[in-house]
Amino acid sequence: MIRKLTDQDHDQVFAFLSEEPSINLFIIGDIEAFGYTSESQEIWAEFDEHNTIKAVLLRFHQSFIPYAKGEFDTSGFVSVMKHYRQPILLSGKSDIVAKFEAYDDLHLGKKQVTYFAECNTDEFLSPDDVVYKKASLEDVDQILQLRQTIEEFHVSGDARDVLIQSMESNTSRTYFTEENGIITSCVSTAAENSISAMIVGVCTRKEYRSKGLATSIMQNLFQDVLNEGKTLCLFYDNPEAGRIYKRLGFKNIGMWTMHR
Known part of the structure; x- marks a missing residue:
């Protein structure tokens, strides 16, 4: 039934x-x-x-x-x-x-199959002093505009409503760097709950890549979430990204399929 x-x-x-x-x-x-x-x-x-x-x-x-x-x-x-x-x-x-x-x-x-990984240790983290901010509702449009420039991302028609609702309910947070008022790199959580949080939306503007911005933001975000006693989860399909995540303490636990 x-x-x-x-x-x-x-x-x-x-x-x-x-x-x-x-x-x-x-x-x-x-x-x-x-x-x-x-x-x-x-x-x-x-x-x-x-x-x-x-x-x-x-x-x-x-x-x-x-x-x-x-x-x-x-x-x-x-x-x-x-x-x-x-x-x-x-x-x-x-x-x-x-x-x-x-x-x-x-x-x-459209189908996409990714690796699913989790992390419950900060043993491999070394947060630096990169200047970053925590996003507020007024930053939503810029965050989505940046995500739309990433070829691998699929930004759905209701993405704005979902992000706003998630931020208001504290099930999502975004850390970002900026230059002259423009977001240059950002990392978000999604589906945050009492025991875990998913890492999503790791992205950097093309002209600001290879500077370690996303990795720096991630380490600060990871540390904050782990300090709250939560397990980190994420999915990835890019081998280069996978190597970065594993260096930060993530381990594969299965495969995840998305139809978008």
């Missing part, structure tokens, strides 16, 4: 998701921030005959994230997703997302 979740399901679904806290960072973060009654998100779960959760599906704005530990009713979740605007924006563990890719009538966005 698949049904939409409510506040009364919180303890059970949180226990289910917390068994893989890094993989479920986005779902956990959105539940903590927006609960079960927000217009911007909905959460469904499949229950077995003993009323135990087998799988979860989150909708946050236009994006969906499924999670399961074993076999689940993929077709049931597909039926739910078809009621929303296509193409579907879908992301999650690669082996779970692959089950949805088998449905030809589910129109998915």
